[in-house]
Each structure stands twice: as structure tokens, then as C-alpha cells.
Amino acid sequence: MTAADEIEMAILNKAMSEDKWFEAKAVIDRHPKVLDVDFGASRGGTPLHIAAKFGHVGIVEELVRLVKPEYLEIFDYYGYTPLATTATHTGSIPIAICMIHKNRTALAIPAQRPWQIPVTLALFCGHNKLGRYLYSVTPLEVLKPEDDSVVGPEFLRTCLRIGEFDVALHLLQRCPELLFAKDADRNSTIANIALSLPHSLHKSQLPFLKRWAYHYIKIPSTTTTGHFCVDIQQEGEGSRAGHQGMKEIYKMKLQHAQAAEILNLVCQNLMLLPDDNKNVIRTALNFAAEQENAEFVLRVTKANPELISLVTNVHTSFPVFFRTVVECRKAAVFSLFRGFRFKIMAAATAAEETTNNLLHAAASLAPDSYLSRISGAALQMQRELQWFKAVESVVDPGYRLHQNKKGLIPLEYFKENHKELRAQGEKWMKETASSCSVVGILIVTIMFAAAITVLGGNNQNSGYPMFMKEKLFKVFLISDALSLFSSTTSVLVFLGILTSRYAEEDFLYSLPTKLIIGLSTLFLSIATMMISFSATIMIMLHDNSSRLWVTLPLTMLASVPITVFVLLQFPLLVKVLFSTYGPSIFKKKVEEWP
Structure with missing residues (x-):
């Protein structure tokens, strides 16, 4: 490209960034080759990328009329198509509609990574309205987990993380096999559900008046039965409420109801499981333990009683599940297993490779994220003792004198791990x-x-x-x-x-x-x-x-x-x-x- 061409391209880019179509059109008329597919690909970007980045709907519409459909499949320097650029930068629905009408293939073209199709990018970047629209027009075949595709699982993981539960529920009802499909990190959708739903299965600690409003607000049945609405603002009591607080409570209750439906859908697909899928559930249960998602553990094991062996099998699960529950101080999950009618804690006390039993795990120091929620080192030390005593009450008496690899019984191991916290508690108390x-x-x-x-x-x-x-x-x-x-x-x-x-x-x-x-x-x-x-x-x-x-x-x-x-x-x-x-x-x- 000559120096004169470079100057003309600079003028074109400036005109489009300033939403001046007539000036941009004049440059295009003088240099029509700027709209050639090969020219745009060789430069690592097209005028359409620039117009999409700045969100100028009028210029995008004019450019789309002038170019071939293949023009919307060109990648810029960063690996994004014009539609992907819209999804990441402006979130403009009119621009997306214009591009999709020209070339629907752009909906399935990924960006830098194989799973970064426009609908996932839009939701990931916070453009929820655009994401909901793109989902409504994206073919289901694009999201199906065929040939180990991670596109659908990654899209679901994004929906779960940002709270678009109705979209996730709608897709899972259309394609239940996505529950066991794995994302780019090799985590199943069920595992991502276990990670994402703990705070959405129950109402938060609300003041009395808000709890009362939460109880009496009615959720339309269509919002919890797989119904999908492109507009993020659902019709109903929440959208009509004039007070912002009521809208927040309505949205909270709606998300809770949708999360419960997702969990119901999970349970409905757990009756007959091959061994590979059982491993998927084992991982999901471990994630649920990390997030203290007791309801997930309870509902899953109720849906298929055979799955309880996944966390009570000493040789495969104690080093992961019970160690996570006890060492990370997940009281809700621990209380759940204390309530089981059959005695599983005796099995869980079996030693692992380091000869630490369950009581040794309770004697370890809690994570900082747990202790930081408790005021004062003395109260932290008290909570640690309460936890140790609770675990001690469910193990067989003989394990209280069991020595680990260091030759320490659980109580001695507790004292060794809590020396610094005990000293801090003494200082705080004094x-x-x-x-x-x-x-x-x-x-x-x-x-x-x-x-x-x-x-x-x-x-x-x-x-x-x-x-x-x-x-x-x-x-x-x-x-x-x-x-x-x-x-x-x-x-x-x-x-x-x-x-x-x-x-x-x-x-x-x-x-x-x-x-x-x-x-x-x-x-x-x-x-x-x-x-x-x-x-x-x-x-x-x-x-x-x-x-x-x-x-x-x-x-x-x-x-x-x-x-x-x-x-x-x-x-x-x-x-x-x-x-x-x-x-x-x-x-x-x-x-x-x-």
C-alpha cells in the first residue's frame, strides 16, 4: 500500500469513528478496493470492524449494503469478526440484527478461542440484552456438545456465572445432554451448576419488610418453566414495581425459582448413569462441598441413592470430599451428613496416605477466608475448637488416639497447627x-x-x-x-x-x-x-x-x-x-x- 493509500485509509477511519458517512463514502468511491474481502483480511481489519467498534448503526447499515456476505467473516488483528466486535464493544442489537440478516454464519464463527462465539462474548462482556437476542437466533446445533465441542458448555457456564438462569434453563431443557458435557477447563455443566447456584437456591438474609415482600411477590409460571424472553426485563410484578428495592427483590426471587428449576432438571437426569457420568457427579459433589451447597448434595443423592457411595467410598472420596468439607469448615454439608440415617462417618475416618484421619483434618487450621468472617482471634480460636469437638463427636473413640505420620494424635495436631492463633487470641483477650x-x-x-x-x-x-x-x-x-x-x-x-x-x-x-x-x-x-x-x-x-x-x-x-x-x-x-x-x-x- 502506497503512502497515499495510507492517508486515504486514515481519513476513512477518522470519518467512520466520527459517524460521518458522506466523508467515508467519498473515500470508498475513490478506493473501492477497501471493501474487497482480500484487502480487509490482509490488513487485519475492515471499515466494518471500525464502525462496529464505535457503534454507529447508520454507517454499519450502509457498509453492509455495499459488501458481500463473506465480508462479515473477516477477522481483525485481534481475531474478531465484525459481529464479535459488536458483542464485545458496544452490545448494539440493531447492528447485530443488520449483520445477521446479511450473513447468519457469523453467529457460529468463534473469536480467539474455539468457544468464543458472539453470543457467549456478549454475555461475558456484560451486554446481556444483546446476548439474549443472539441466543434467540443462534442455531441449537451450534451449542450442542457434538464431537466434544465446548461451545455449549462454555456458554452455559457464562450464563450461570452472570445469573442468566432462564437462558441456561431454556437451553438445558432443549438439550439435556449438555449437563454432562465438559467446558474448556474439563468441568461438566453439572459441576458448574454446583459452583454457581449456592447463593441462588435460598433467599438472602433480608430485613423483615423485604422478607415479607419476598414472600408475597408472585413469579409468573412461564419464567420458571423454560419460557424464554429476549427482553431482559420480564413482564410481571417486578417490572411494574416503581420502587427499585421491589425490583431487586423480584429479580432475586425470580433467580431463586429458576435456580431451583435447574436443580430439578439435574435430578431428573440422574436415574441411569454410566461410570463416566458417575465420575462427573463425583466432581460436582466435590465442588458443591467447596461452595457449601448442601441442597445440591442432598437433592442429587436423593435423586439417585446409589450416588451416595461416591462420597462415602473411603478409598476414592475421603481425600477429596470429606477433607474438603472438614478442612474448609463447610458446616451445612457436614450437618447434612450427620443427619443421614446410616453411619457414614465411621467409614470417613479411615486414614489417607498421610495417615491423617477425619479428626486430623478437623485439627488443621481453617482457611483465612473462613477465619476472616469471625471478629477477634479469641473467637476464631473458639470456633476452631467448636468445629474440632463437633467432628470428634461423630468419629469412633479409637480414632481420637490415632497417630498420623508425624506421630501426633488429633488433639496434639490441633495444638501444633493453632499455636499462632492461640497466641493471637491470648493477646487479644488480654x-x-x-x-x-x-x-x-x-x-x-x-x-x-x-x-x-x-x-x-x-x-x-x-x-x-x-x-x-x-x-x-x-x-x-x-x-x-x-x-x-x-x-x-x-x-x-x-x-x-x-x-x-x-x-x-x-x-x-x-x-x-x-x-x-x-x-x-x-x-x-x-x-x-x-x-x-x-x-x-x-x-x-x-x-x-x-x-x-x-x-x-x-x-x-x-x-x-x-x-x-x-x-x-x-x-x-x-x-x-x-x-x-x-x-x-x-x-x-x-x-x-x-
Whole structure:
């Protein structure tokens, strides 16, 4: 290409990027070869690629009229056809319609990788409306898993990841064999369902009003029975709702219903399985364990009871499934297996190659992603002990003394793996106790001084306090005594925390209980101290005409320390109380396998 040609091409590109068709057409008239198929392929891109990238519908329509259908099959420098460029850049449906009418073959031409057909690219890049339209016009044969094609499985994986469950459900109902087909990473669609559906099978933790709205919002039956609508905005209560929150709840409930239908479809195709497909289910169950998708495990094993052997077979599954459940602290799945009527945990305790049994797996340190959700190293240590004790309760007693390759029984292995966390828990507990002790000692000093310094002095004749007959004086005495006794108790309890031995077992009940008592008595001492102060002020101003105007602001100010303590320390008290004496992290009542 000559220098003059390069200049003309630069003018053409600039005109198309600025949506100036007449200037672009003038260049094309002077150099018609720019629209030749061979010319565009040799340059690694065509004017149509540029127009598609900028989303200029008018220019695209004019160019499509001038070119041959093969022109839409040319790859640019990055390996994209004009339709693929539209799918990745602008997501323009009118441009896509124009190109497809010219050449429908472009729907099946992949981009850089064999599975990157336009419909998958559009959804992957966030152009959901275009993706839904392209799916409606893409031939089913393109997505079928023939000759080990990964196009369909990759498309389904993309749909599951971005929450387009109705599209995935519609395709799976049309082509159920895709359930066992594998994507580019050699993961089956069922495995991707196990990975993608955990958070879409149940409603999230919503406030009361939103839970009420979630319960009463009606989902059209067509949205959960394989019906597919090109427009991403479904008709119904969700689209009519004016409030954005209602739309979100409607969308959430719709996704939950569609996810449940996908799981139903999986279960319907698990009755008769060859050995190869059983291996697919085994992998899917392992993925479900990683994601704590207990419902997937339960429904799949109920659909085909023979599949339960895939996770209870000691020689093939313990190193993967049970180790994943126990080491990654998947409480919901663990609770499910505790609820099975037959004893599988005894089998699961069998040793693997490193001679670690199930209790050794429980003695390992939990992943950081799990521990980071728990506040404070002491509570993390407590949760680790709770998990270890729960697993210990289901294994045979003999396995508690079983030694691994290092010669350690499970409890010793637990202590070895939790040395650093135990030290961090001790530091956290001591720092908390020291800080609270300072406040407690200060309150003890103040309230003891207030008790021995009688308000208003004593009667010289009787020796009794001057305000002995005042009701507010009795309030002062009672609140002062309560504050003194409770603050003294809190100081002693915190002293007990500082002098504890800090053995691993102490983090289970002993130390948390002391912290609960210390924080509770400290809160009581602060509250009663403020009551005592308010009573004192009211007694001093009992004959003052401006008593109300003085005592009311002072009483309100007296509530500030209580409020500050509640905001800063009360959440900690609730967390410790809930973690120690609240509901177990393991469900006692779980749905049993029949």
C-alpha cells in the first residue's frame, strides 16, 4: 500500500469513528478496493470492524449494503469478526440484527478461542440484552456438545456465572445432554451448576419488610418453566414495581425459582448413569462441598441413592470430599451428613496416605477466608475448637488416639497447627481485659468516694444523712451500691482473664464466659453510675424553680457514656454471648436422606 493509500485509509477511519458517512463514502468511491474481502483480511481489519467498534448503526447499515456476505467473516488483528466486535464493544442489537440478516454464519464463527462465539462474548462482556437476542437466533446445533465441542458448555457456564438462569434453563431443557458435557477447563455443566447456584437456591438474609415482600411477590409460571424472553426485563410484578428495592427483590426471587428449576432438571437426569457420568457427579459433589451447597448434595443423592457411595467410598472420596468439607469448615454439608440415617462417618475416618484421619483434618487450621468472617482471634480460636469437638463427636473413640505420620494424635495436631492463633487470641483477650479494667477501676474509685462522702452531710443530732427521707436519696444509694459492686466484680473478672493459663480448651467456654461476665457487669456499673449522678443533681436542685431546665439536659448528657459504651462494646458482648451460648454452627435438625 502506497503512502497515499495510507492517508486515504486514515481519513476513512477518522470519518467512520466520527459517524460521518458522506466523508467515508467519498473515500470508498475513490478506493473501492477497501471493501474487497482480500484487502480487509490482509490488513487485519475492515471499515466494518471500525464502525462496529464505535457503534454507529447508520454507517454499519450502509457498509453492509455495499459488501458481500463473506465480508462479515473477516477477522481483525485481534481475531474478531465484525459481529464479535459488536458483542464485545458496544452490545448494539440493531447492528447485530443488520449483520445477521446479511450473513447468519457469523453467529457460529468463534473469536480467539474455539468457544468464543458472539453470543457467549456478549454475555461475558456484560451486554446481556444483546446476548439474549443472539441466543434467540443462534442455531441449537451450534451449542450442542457434538464431537466434544465446548461451545455449549462454555456458554452455559457464562450464563450461570452472570445469573442468566432462564437462558441456561431454556437451553438445558432443549438439550439435556449438555449437563454432562465438559467446558474448556474439563468441568461438566453439572459441576458448574454446583459452583454457581449456592447463593441462588435460598433467599438472602433480608430485613423483615423485604422478607415479607419476598414472600408475597408472585413469579409468573412461564419464567420458571423454560419460557424464554429476549427482553431482559420480564413482564410481571417486578417490572411494574416503581420502587427499585421491589425490583431487586423480584429479580432475586425470580433467580431463586429458576435456580431451583435447574436443580430439578439435574435430578431428573440422574436415574441411569454410566461410570463416566458417575465420575462427573463425583466432581460436582466435590465442588458443591467447596461452595457449601448442601441442597445440591442432598437433592442429587436423593435423586439417585446409589450416588451416595461416591462420597462415602473411603478409598476414592475421603481425600477429596470429606477433607474438603472438614478442612474448609463447610458446616451445612457436614450437618447434612450427620443427619443421614446410616453411619457414614465411621467409614470417613479411615486414614489417607498421610495417615491423617477425619479428626486430623478437623485439627488443621481453617482457611483465612473462613477465619476472616469471625471478629477477634479469641473467637476464631473458639470456633476452631467448636468445629474440632463437633467432628470428634461423630468419629469412633479409637480414632481420637490415632497417630498420623508425624506421630501426633488429633488433639496434639490441633495444638501444633493453632499455636499462632492461640497466641493471637491470648493477646487479644488480654488487651481487651486490660482496657476494660482501667474503666472498671476508675468507676470503683468514683463510686467508693461517693459512698463515703454522704450527700448533703449528716444530721448533727441523729447522725443520719440529711436527705435520708428523700426518695431520690434512696435511688442514689441503691444505684451507687450497684455501680460499686458491679464495677468491682468486673475488675476482678478481668483480673481473672489476665491471669488465666490460656490453654486451648480455655477458649471454648472458660475465657468467653469470663469476658461475658466482665463486659456485662461493666455495662451495669456505667449505667448505674449515671443514674446515681442524675439522682444527685436532682436532689441538689430539689428546691430550685429551674430544676427541670437544669436536670433534663444533665440527664440527657448522662446518657451519652452509656450510649457510647453500647455502640462500641455491646456488639462485642453480643458476639461473644452468641458464639458461646447461641445456636450451634451445626444444624441439629436437618432434612434426612430417606
